[in-house]
Amino acid sequence: MRLFRLILANLARRKLRTALTALSIMVAFVLFGYLAAIRRALDQGVSVAGADRLLTRQKVSITQPLPESYKARIARLAGVRKVTHLTWFGGIYQDPKNFFGQMAVVPEEFLELFPEYLLADEAREAWLRTRNGAIVGRRTANRFGWKVGDRIPLQATVWRKKGGELLWEFEIVGIYDGASKATDDTNFYFRYDYFDESREFGRGLVGWYSVRVHDPNEAAAVAERIDSEFANSPHETKTETEGAFLRGWARQIGDITTIMVAILSAVFFTILLVAGNTMAQSVRERINELGLLKALGFTDRQVLGLVLAESCVLAGVGGSAGLAVAGVLISAGDPTRGALPIFYFPSETVTVGVVLMLGLGFAAGILPALQAMRLEVAEALRR
Amino acid sequence: MMGIRNWLGQAASVSKLGLETIWERKGASATAVVGIAGVVAVAVATLSIAQGFRRTMTAGGDPALALVLRSGADTEMMSFLWLPDTRVIADAPGVARSELGPLASPELFVVINLPKRDTGTDANVPLRGVWPVAFQVNQAIEICAGRNFQPGRNEAIVGIGAVREFAGLELGQSIQAGHTQWTIVGHFRARGSLAESEIWTDATLLQNAYHRGNTFQSVWVRLERPEAFDQFKVALLSDPRLNVKVLRQTEYFADQSATVYNLVNGLGRLIALLMGLGAVFGAWNTMHSAVAARTREIATLRALGFGAGPVVVAVLVEALCLGLAGGVLGGLVAYGAFNGYRAATINWQSFSQVAFAFTVTPSLLVEGIAYATGIALLGGLFPALRAARLPVATALREL
Numbered sequence: 001m002r003l004f005r006l007i008l009a010n011l012a013r014r015k016l017r018t019a020l021t022a023l024s025i026m027v028a029f030v031l032f033g034y035l036a037a038i039r040r041a042l043d044q045g046v047s048v049a050g051a052d053r054l055l056t057r058q059k060v061s062i063t064q065p066l067p068e069s070y071k072a073r074i075a076r077l078a079g080v081r082k083v084t085h086l087t088w089f090g091g092i093y094q095d096p097k098n099f100f101g102q103m104a105v106v107p108e109e110f111l112e113l114f115p116e117y118l119l120a121d122e123a124r125e126a127w128l129r130t131r132n133g134a135i136v137g138r139r140t141a142n143r144f145g146w147k148v149g150d151r152i153p154l155q156a157t158v159w160r161k162k163g164g165e166l167l168w169e170f171e172i173v174g175i176y177d178g179a180s181k182a183t184d185d186t187n188f189y190f191r192y193d194y195f196d197e198s199r200e201f202g203r204g205l206v207g208w209y210s211v212r213v214h215d216p217n218e219a220a221a222v223a224e225r226i227d228s229e230f231a232n233s234p235h236e237t238k239t240e241t242e243g244a245f246l247r248g249w250a251r252q253i254g255d256i257t258t259i260m261v262a263i264l265s266a267v268f269f270t271i272l273l274v275a276g277n278t279m280a281q282s283v284r285e286r287i288n289e290l291g292l293l294k295a296l297g298f299t300d301r302q303v304l305g306l307v308l309a310e311s312c313v314l315a316g317v318g319g320s321a322g323l324a325v326a327g328v329l330i331s332a333g334d335p336t337r338g339a340l341p342i343f344y345f346p347s348e349t350v351t352v353g354v355v356l357m358l359g360l361g362f363a364a365g366i367l368p369a370l371q372a373m374r375l376e377v378a379e380a381l382r383r
Numbered sequence: 384m385m386g387i388r389n390w391l392g393q394a395a396s397v398s399k400l401g402l403e404t405i406w407e408r409k410g411a412s413a414t415a416v417v418g419i420a421g422v423v424a425v426a427v428a429t430l431s432i433a434q435g436f437r438r439t440m441t442a443g444g445d446p447a448l449a450l451v452l453r454s455g456a457d458t459e460m461m462s463f464l465w466l467p468d469t470r471v472i473a474d475a476p477g478v479a480r481s482e483l484g485p486l487a488s489p490e491l492f493v494v495i496n497l498p499k500r501d502t503g504t505d506a507n508v509p510l511r512g513v514w515p516v517a518f519q520v521n522q523a524i525e526i527c528a529g530r531n532f533q534p535g536r537n538e539a540i541v542g543i544g545a546v547r548e549f550a551g552l553e554l555g556q557s558i559q560a561g562h563t564q565w566t567i568v569g570h571f572r573a574r575g576s577l578a579e580s581e582i583w584t585d586a587t588l589l590q591n592a593y594h595r596g597n598t599f600q601s602v603w604v605r606l607e608r609p610e611a612f613d614q615f616k617v618a619l620l621s622d623p624r625l626n627v628k629v630l631r632q633t634e635y636f637a638d639q640s641a642t643v644y645n646l647v648n649g650l651g652r653l654i655a656l657l658m659g660l661g662a663v664f665g666a667w668n669t670m671h672s673a674v675a676a677r678t679r680e681i682a683t684l685r686a687l688g689f690g691a692g693p694v695v696v697a698v699l700v701e702a703l704c705l706g707l708a709g710g711v712l713g714g715l716v717a718y719g720a721f722n723g724y725r726a727a728t729i730n731w732q733s734f735s736q737v738a739f740a741f742t743v744t745p746s747l748l749v750e751g752i753a754y755a756t757g758i759a760l761l762g763g764l765f766p767a768l769r770a771a772r773l774p775v776a777t778a779l780r781e782l
Contacts, residue, residue, distance in 0.1 A: 016671060017668055017671065017672070020664045020665075020667050020668040020671070021664070021668060023661075023664045024418075024661040024662075024664040024665050024668075027657055027658070027660050027661030027664070028661060030657055031654065031657050031658065034657075035654075038650070059496070059559075060495050060496060060559060060560055060561065061493065061494050061495050061496055061507065062496075062507075063460075063493070063494055063507075063734065064493075064593075090461070096457055155455065157455065157456060157457070157461040158461055158463075166455060234562055236562075238496070238505075247504065248504035248505050248506075251499065251502040251504045251506070252499075252504075252506045252507065252728070252729040252736065253728055253729055254726055254727070254728045255501060255502060263425055263429070263654060266421050266424060266425045267421070267425070267658060267661070269421065270417065270418045270421035270422070270658075270661070270662070270665070271661065273413075273414045273417055273418060274414055274418055274661075274664075274665040274668065276414075277410060277411055277414040277668075277669075278668065280410065281411070281672060
């Protein structure tokens with residue numbers, strides 16, 4: 001405890017210098033926390049993807065449809081517990097900038113396969129009753145101020161109604177929440193039966209299938225079974241786990257992890273120099289004093305520990321403040337105003353952050369600490 | 384009252400003294416320089432992604448090219464035109480002509496999955512179906528390996544950007560699209576434009592492979608001259624047989640690149656701002672200890688009659704030099720490590736991949752160096768004021 005007060009007293013010796021160093025460390029950790037959230041957002045919840053869910057899409061491209069009749073054929077295959085289909089609508093709400101996902105689904109099957117979307121029972125009943133009913137995620141509902149009962153016009157980009165009409169109108173019957181903060185609650189889901197009978201062309205064609213397997217360990221085998229079922233048909237399929245699909249999708253943007261690591265390495269290298277320089281200066285100024293401590297009976301190791309601890313406390317204070325600021329910034333919303341469906345502070349970031357702080361503190365303090373440890377008492381006192 | 388010349392002379396001599404002693408404080412000075420260099424390198428590298436992407440999207444923008452889409456569609460991907468529509472478009476006034484007839488090229492645009500070379504995961508690669516007239520409309524296309532595809536055969540040519548980014552596109556290999564295999568017979572360049580990320584093949588065969596009947600997605604048109612655009616546009620919009628929108632190629636590409644450009648650019652600037660803040664603290668620290676180390680010297684100068692102004696200037700000049708050094712160093716690192724670095728990303732509007740190269744433009748470098756000097760001056764400001772306010776007597780007694 002007394003040692004701790006000594007550490008604080010040493011840090012307080014040059015308050016401005018300590019503050020500036022802590023602030024630059026803080027900035028590094030703000031960036032670290034913020035980039036972690038962005039990376040998670042771009043990964044689009046790979047970590048929470050249903051481990052027991054497969055995604056079956058047209059082999060050549062997910063933009064090509066599959067026949068609705070595949071549903072019964074997939075359901076019959078061994079290892080398949082439940083199957084449903086989703087179809088991308090891609091409509092425009094008022095302005096193309098107001099982007100959010102819109103999909104035609106079969107309500108009962110959809111809600112059963114995706115338990116991470118929490119919908120009240122009344123809303124569920126209402127959806128089953130209302131042909132042009134739709135449910136929307138909390139985030140999108142808040143973004144546009146929608147309430148249950150609102151009628152939402154969507155301008156079709158592909159799917160014209162019979163007679164060439166582009167405007168579709170849906171009634172919001174429920175607003176769903178995500179089961180966890182990593183759940184994407186931006187999408188808009190409406191009924192496939194209404195969609196299919198109203199569209200001008202493409203009847204009986206769906207976007208992709210979502211398949212729940214009995215045993216996640218058998219996912220690969222089931223995926224292969226599905227693809228071989230449709231091999232050499234006019235619509236061949238490609239099936240993979242939801243996680244693999246999302247990861248592949250994230251990689252379409254580029255190798256995000258590499259870019260983030262590159263940026264953060266540059267940042268931390270820079271901060272390391274700043275903090276290391278501060279510690280070196282501080283030890284240089286105190287050679288006299290450190291010699292005195294040794295003369296009083298402090299061991300070499302204790303002096304080493306003292307300097308290292310000082311450096312780690314500095315990094316810890318700056319780093320914690322940085323993570324806290326990052327947390328505040330992240331909760332203020334994503335920088336693209338809605339283009340990132342998931343944006344939150346991943347909790348494992350804190351653990352990694354603490355490790356980084358200690359690492360930074362150690363790396364910045366080790367050379368000055370060794371220098372302090374090796375001081376000869378007589379030599380030091382003479383300066 | 385001090386004369387201007389005297390004042391400047393004082394500032395110059397104090398600055399000179401400061402700069403000459405930088406070497407004695409090399410540790411702290413190097414920290415500031417490297418810190419600022421790090422900021423500039425990261426900022427310039429990140430922004431060069433946005434620049435490179437936009438350059439690819441807008442390169443080879445030809446003012447004499449126009450694009451016709453169904454009204455309401457924002458991209459070729461979403462658009463849809465019947466064959467008779469394309470004939471009406473080709474006959475509109477303002478369309479250039481050659482021995483093949485009007486230079487209007489009806490095209491199909493689909494995406495296919497191909498594995499990315501670096502990650503091995505599937506990515507959406509654009510596949511375009513064209514008729515021979517397309518090569519007279521888009522005159523940038525130039526076969527650089529192999530030969531062009533022959534109409535009526537299942538052959539395709541691939542832009543060199545796509546060849547670099549995706550596996551399986553070498554000459555002689557084949558790809559699947561629809562229910563058909565297509566043999567790659569050639570590679571092409573297109574003056575660095577977006578087309579280099581695409582695969583081109585015969586429109587009629589692609590229609591069959593995708594059960595598209597006689598429909599297209601867009602018509603690209605070469606105008607007689609760029610000024611003919613308005614006449615062409617008015618003619619199409621007022622034609623009751625058509626329900627289309629007409630854009631210049633340059634305008635279309637600029638729209639298409641907006642989302643990704645703004646995202647990367649915004650993110651790059653945010654990172655630069657935060658890192659810059661960190662570097663300001665670093666530079667402040669350095670200049671603060673520089674002033675502290677010279678407390679006696681500065682006090683002596685003041686006692687000799689040097690004014691406060693020249694002392695401030697001297698500290699700022701020193702900071703400026705450190706900033707310039709950092710800016711130049713960071714810019715060079717970014718240029719050396721990243722200029723021309725090739726990557727591909729998805730363009731949200733067309734739902735397909737664009738291959739591009741990081742581009743460190745001269746204006747980015749200038750911006751980076753300006754930013755560096757800004758950081759350094761801001762970091763040097765408070766230490767400079769502190770130096771000027773040193774009470775001479777106490778300072779001389781110090782140490």
